[in-house]
Amino acid sequence: MNGSKVSMGRRGGRGERAMVPDASFSSYYGRPVIKEPSWQEPDIAGYLYLGGLAGASSAIALGAQLTRRPALERASKIGALAAIGAGMVGLLHDLGRPARFVNMLRVFKPTSPMNMGSWLLSAYGPAAGVSALTAATGRFRRIGGVATAGAAALGPLVASYTAALICDTAVPSWHEGFREMPFVFVGSAATAAGGLGMVAAPTHEAGPARRAALLGGALEVGAARLMERRMGDLIGKPYREGGSGQKMRIGEALTAVGAVCGATLGRRSRVAAVVSGAALLTSSALTRVAIFEAGVASAREPAHTVVPQRERLGARQ
């Protein structure tokens, strides 16, 4: 009913004064206060994933080149180009006016993560492209080396800036995670890029990919858990419940299984390496989709906007 108060579960619970009544909130016919993103899930959740895969792959590609692991180098370079290419197609497709994409570059605006990301991609994309094409053709190796170094330097930023992109919104389950989200994203990026290396490179070259997946997986899962806990019962709920919560948990389990099996069985068995790598590529995608959907669910829920703001006002008085 309009104007009626709905009782909500308490947030956190620890250390709250007993005299504070149970959090209840009013809404306008239960309607959301903020608008949910107009972004399409395949485009934008897909880009969050592919940008991470590309960025971390570029870093692995440089390592592979410097330590003479040609198969891992080639796979990471080509994988990075394919991923960023597909991701950018998604970005373009998501625009209401795709022909106006270049308007992104008519200003330089640090207050807009999307603007900064556009500049970043306009430098990273060509670098990843030249790096991959020179590796594939074996020509212009010196230019390829410079491009590889450039892509490796920018890649980690490509993998992490997307966290600011979604957190710099009024969506509670995104915004409140801004401290941990970049670490979830780079962890997930390393998981995916490690998985790609395990799938594409022979076991004797894929050692760094296996270790990247292991470290990345630990960071991804650990940072996500911390993020959920710091958000509390209410805002953290979409990461635990509903479709987004389910994907989060499955992604977490797949990450753990893929990273551990890859680092053990995948050292000797090519089949185990491919299966583990595929699991990691899938788990990273699931995590990004889960995070995207958690934000949409949070935007739809008026309590997510009203209750924390009420508590903030109450604490101030």
Next chain:
Amino acid sequence: MATNQPPRMGFFTDTSVCIGCKACEVACKEWNQVPEDGLNFTGMSYDNTQGLSADSWRHVAFIEQTKLSMHPGSTHPESTEGTRPDELRWLMSSDVCKHCTHAACLDVCPTGALFRTEFGTVVVQDDVCNGCGYCIPACPYGVIDIRPDDGRAWKCTMCYDRLQVGMEPACAKACPTDSIQFGDLDELRERADTRLATLHDAGVSDARLYGHDPADGVGGDGAFFLLLDEPEVYGLPPDPVVTTRDLPAMWRCVCAAAATLAVGIAAVFGGRHR
């Protein structure tokens, strides 16, 4: 130059005199040629508009409440003029873009399509907007939205074209009770303080101002309100904060995470492992 700068203009929407006629909604649609966006029956009192959107730049909320102590000034409980239980109170309020001092939509817009006008209002340039949609989840009030068949973001312009020729916005012009007041923001704030004091003196203790405080999380609204209940009852956030307030901290976390990834990848290539 400074003398040529017009004062910051705004809306003061005094909901205590709103009669829910929706003349503001109609005037806005007519003047700005805002397309029709569905003729639905919602059952939400007399509100079929439902909320602000790309195609509704004014939205009159209707709230039917059953509350005690409706009649201000009455001291006799048995008086027929006074307090009666189960009496209907009908709240009406015309919502609009807040034209925030610190506007998240403007901050996050990657193309510069959203800009601050000489009147201190926030306007989308429809010939620049590429429909990226970033402003939509950034707005703490849920105002701006994408027009689906058009692909671009739209919202109230505070009738920028009318302001430029010295006219008042269409909604304020059409409002028959002066619930929507347009003018110099400083003057409107003074007027609102006076109106609030008058209502409090008359015993309307529920009356409160919303969005008038330059110290709030959005630096104060260019369009602010006098409400008769808590903001969330009207679908407004009780304590909105511009999301970009935390952006410097976000960039620091992003850089720390990127460095972690770079160092981590370097580390997995180091050592004696093969």
